[in-house]
Amino acid sequence: MIMRTDYSVCMSVYKNDTPTDFKEAVLSIYNQTCPPDEIILVIDGPVPDKMLKTIETLSEKTGVMKVIPLPKNMGHAIARQTGLEAARNELCAVMDADDLSVPNRFEKQLKAFEKHPEVSVVGGLINEFIQTTDNVVGTRIVPEKDSDIKEYLKSRCPMNLVTVMLKKSDVLKVGGYQDWYCEEDYYLWIRLALGGYKFYNIQENLVNVRVGEEMYQRRGGKKYFDSEARLQKYMLDHKLISWPKYAYNVTIRWAVQVAMPNWLRGWVFRTFARN
Numbered sequence: 461m462i463m464r465t466d467y468s469v470c471m472s473v474y475k476n477d478t479p480t481d482f483k484e485a486v487l488s489i490y491n492q493t494c495p496p497d498e499i500i501l502v503i504d505g506p507v508p509d510k511m512l513k514t515i516e517t518l519s520e521k522t523g524v525m526k527v528i529p530l531p532k533n534m535g536h537a538i539a540r541q542t543g544l545e546a547a548r549n550e551l552c553a554v555m556d557a558d559d560l561s562v563p564n565r566f567e568k569q570l571k572a573f574e575k576h577p578e579v580s581v582v583g584g585l586i587n588e589f590i591q592t593t594d595n596v597v598g599t600r601i602v603p604e605k606d607s608d609i610k611e612y613l614k615s616r617c618p619m620n621l622v623t624v625m626l627k628k629s630d631v632l633k634v635g636g637y638q639d640w641y642c643e644e645d646y647y648l649w650i651r652l653a654l655g656g657y658k659f660y661n662i663q664e665n666l667v668n669v670r671v672g673e674e675m676y677q678r679r680g681g682k683k684y685f686d687s688e689a690r691l692q693k694y695m696l697d698h699k700l701i702s703w704p705k706y707a708y709n710v711t712i713r714w715a716v717q718v719a720m721p722n723w724l725r726g727w728v729f730r731t732f733a734r735n
Contacts, residue, residue, distance in 0.1 A: 465494045465570060467551040467625065470543035472502040474533055479514040481558035481670065486518045486525075488560045494567040496553070499525045500543040505533030537644040541637040544628060553625040560593065560668040568662055569625040579606070580630040580657040581649075583619040584666035593668045602661045609659045613649060614701050615709060619659065621645040623666040630657050641687040650691070654698055685717040 469489050473482055489499060499522060501515065519525040528546055530539065544552055551573065553566060565584075572582045588598040602618055603609045612618040631637075634651040637644050649659070689710050696706040 466549050467496050468498040468547035468549040469496045469553045469555050470500045471555045472504050472539035473557045474504040475507050477557040479511050490522050492566050493564045500546050501527050502539045502543045503529040504539040537637045537639040550628050552628050556622045558670050559622050565666045576660050579660045581626045581659045583624040584662040586620045586667050586669045587665045588669045588671040604661050604663050606658045610653050617646040643691050680717045688713045
């Protein structure tokens with residue numbers, strides 16, 4: 461008999477997620493060395509019948525899935541917040557509907573919380589792949605220790621959201637997930653840092669993340685840049701960064717997100733933003 465552990469996994473799906481990828485994602489949770497005793501699935505607006513059937517099948521298979529349908533698409537922040545608020549456990553892990561957790565991901569994170577009880581968020585590294593996990597096109601490495609994470613935060617997002625396991629009560633104390641176009645995770649880490657909460661990143665790959673050219677398109681354009689620039693201003697206003705650092709960060713983002721074509725942006729991300 462599989463022994464389940466007292467933590468929740470929070471996921472969401474929407475109309476553009478594919479049933480095949482979603483099934484693989486859920487099975488990567490189900491087949492963990494330390495599986496959760498609860499999976500919260502938020503259906504973010506109407507989804508195709510094939511997805512609904514897949515959800516029903518996986519709910520029966522796992523036996524621990526709680527499904528929360530939203531009447532219309534509300535976006536990542538509200539879907540994630542809905543799932544977090546519904547979770548019954550203090551430790552909640554994030555999982556996207558098309559990514560694959562490595563088999564011992566949650567076992568490693570639970571051990572990290574035991575070793576570092578003062579920490580509020582435990583994340584790790586990601587491998588980005590195209591089509592199959594053997595075709596890794598990038599690895600996003602983030603700092604391990606809290607002090608280094610908070611220094612890194614002044615330049616870039618310091619946590620890989622899809623890898624994190626977090627303490628629900630601490631996240632709710634700073635307001636939880638709040639809408640900030642394409643940056644709700646970075647915004648959350650900033651507020652946690654301002655609140656004095658601590659972070660830790662396991663220096664191992666925890667999640668295999670599907671990527672493609674559309675990923676780089678989402679990370680470019682005027683709207684994306686405006687969102688990032690506002691977030692940099694938020695850090696400036698809260699004295700996390702200086703004026704020179706603010707000017708540097710905004711200039712780099714304008715060059716990459718507005719001035720560059722998608723193909724060049726993809727090369728820059730793979731070459732400089734990944735290892």
